[in-house]
Amino acid sequence: MNETLEQLRASVDGIDSQLLELLSKRAELVHQIGQVKESQGVPKFEPEREKEILDRITGLNKGPFPDSTLKHLFKEIFKASLNIQQEDHKRQLLV
Amino acid sequence: MNETLEQLRASVDGIDSQLLELLSKRAELVHQIGQVKESQGVPKFEPEREKEILDRITGLNKGPFPDSTLKHLFKEIFKASLNIQQEDHKRQLLV
Numbered sequence: 001m002n003e004t005l006e007q008l009r010a011s012v013d014g015i016d017s018q019l020l021e022l023l024s025k026r027a028e029l030v031h032q033i034g035q036v037k038e039s040q041g042v043p044k045f046e047p048e049r050e051k052e053i054l055d056r057i058t059g060l061n062k063g064p065f066p067d068s069t070l071k072h073l074f075k076e077i078f079k080a081s082l083n084i085q086q087e088d089h090k091r092q093l094l095v
Numbered sequence: 096m097n098e099t100l101e102q103l104r105a106s107v108d109g110i111d112s113q114l115l116e117l118l119s120k121r122a123e124l125v126h127q128i129g130q131v132k133e134s135q136g137v138p139k140f141e142p143e144r145e146k147e148i149l150d151r152i153t154g155l156n157k158g159p160f161p162d163s164t165l166k167h168l169f170k171e172i173f174k175a176s177l178n179i180q181q182e183d184h185k186r187q188l189l190v
Contacts, residue, residue, distance in 0.1 A: 004131055005128065005131050005132070008124055008127055008128045008131065009128065009144075011124050012121060012124050012125065012128070012148075013148070013151065015117050015120055015121045015124070016121075016148060016151070016152060016169070017155060018113075018117055019114065019117050019118070019121070019172075020152055020155055020156065020165065022110050022113055022114050022117070023114070023160065023165070023168065024156075024157065024158065024159065024160060025110055026107060026110045026111075026114070027159045027160055028159060029103055029106050029107050029110070030107065031159065032103055033100065033103045033104070033107070036099055036100050036103065037100070049104075053107075053108070053111060056108065056111070057111060057115055060112060060115055061115065061119075062119065063119065064119065064122045064123060064126065064179055065118065065119060065122055065175060065179065069175045069178065069179075070115065070118070072171070072175070073118065073168075073171055073172065073175060074111070076167070076168055076171050077114075077168065080160060080164045080167070080168060083164065084159055084160065084164075
């Protein structure tokens with residue numbers, strides 16, 4: 001493998017570590033949001049808020065991903081976060 | 096909406112902007128990697144490299160996402176990047 005490929009891959013690894021960190025922080029925040037909502041008795045899933053986030057992201061998008069791809073990736077992130085919240089809820093019910 | 100919820104959401108928005116930036120940078124790097132590989136005549140899709148990235152990420156994972164969720168999210172990111180490379184290739188064929 002030549003040096004350039006090695007270097008590019010090292011950069012990808014660096015970005016991936018940062019992505020992991022941000023995704024984990026995001027999940028913590030969503031968990032806190034879920035707790036605030038629970039204390040206020042409001043529903044955890046709010047489709048309007050999701051739409052707002054997607055509109056914001058595609059508004060900021062300068063490529064190279066097309067908007068449709070970013071929407072797909074962020075929806076997967078939403079789904080993953082919602083799964084954690086549902087696990088939390090199940091755990092609460094079991095306690 | 097109370098202040099706490101507003102603040103938490105502002106933090107999520109901040110993280111999402113960073114995620115967008117990192118995902119876009121990552122796509123640029125993957126595009127460059129694709130060009131290097133093309134010049135060397137090696138296949139663009141390398142399952143071992145994907146496995147290496149997933150092992151690295153789950154090795155660094157401290158939660159709250161389970162490893163399985165992170166693997167799923169990163170596979171979606173791989174797929175999105177590969178789609179861009181395939182589009183590049185199609186464009187080259189058309190030129």
